[in-house]
Amino acid sequence: MMSTLLAGIQQLAARGNVRVSAHGFDELANDDISFGEVLGGLPMAVIVEEYQDYHKGPCVLLFQLLDDGGPVHALWGLAKNAPDMVTLITAYRPDPEKWSPDFLRRKPK
Template sequence: MEYIYRVHAIERMFQRDIYENQVEKVIEHGEVIESYRDDKPYPSFLVLGYVDGVALHVVYAKDDKNNIIVITTYRPNVNKWKNDFKTRKV
C-alpha cells in the first residue's frame, strides 16, 4: 500500500499549508464522516481528524491494489460545518 496524491490535492496542500504526514495521520486515525460509494473510478470517503488540535478533512479513495489516493484536503469552515465538523450545515 502506498499513498498517491492527486495533483489537485498537492495544489490544495501547498495553498493551505497542509503536509503529507498530517494527511496520512488523519486517514490512519480519523473518522469517516461521509462515504461517496458511487464515485468513479473508486468509491471515496471524507475523513475528519485532528492535527495539533486543529480539525482537518481529507477526501480519499482506495484503488484495486489497496493504494490510498488522496483527492483533496482542507480545514473545515465553520460557515459550512456544524461545530463538530462532522455535520454539514443546511
C-alpha cells in the same frame, strides 16, 4: 462500526501504498497542510461521508486532526484503475460557517 472502505484505505496506507492527486497537492499547499500530518492522522480518522458509487472509484471524506489539533477534512479514495493504491484526492481546513461545530455534518444552505 468501522467501514470496510475506510479499513481498506487504512491498510493500504499502512503498507505505504499511497499517492496524492495533483489537486490534492495544490489543496495541501493552499491550506498549509503537511501530507505527513494527514497520513499520520488516518488511523484515528472519523467518517464524514462515504461515496461508494463515485464514478472514479469509491472514496470517503474523513475528519482528522492535525498535529496542532486543528481540524482537517481529507478525501481518500481507491481509483478503479489502481485499487491496490490509496489516493489522497484532497484535504482542506473545513469552513466553520459550512459545518457543524464538530465538523461532521454540513450545515443546511
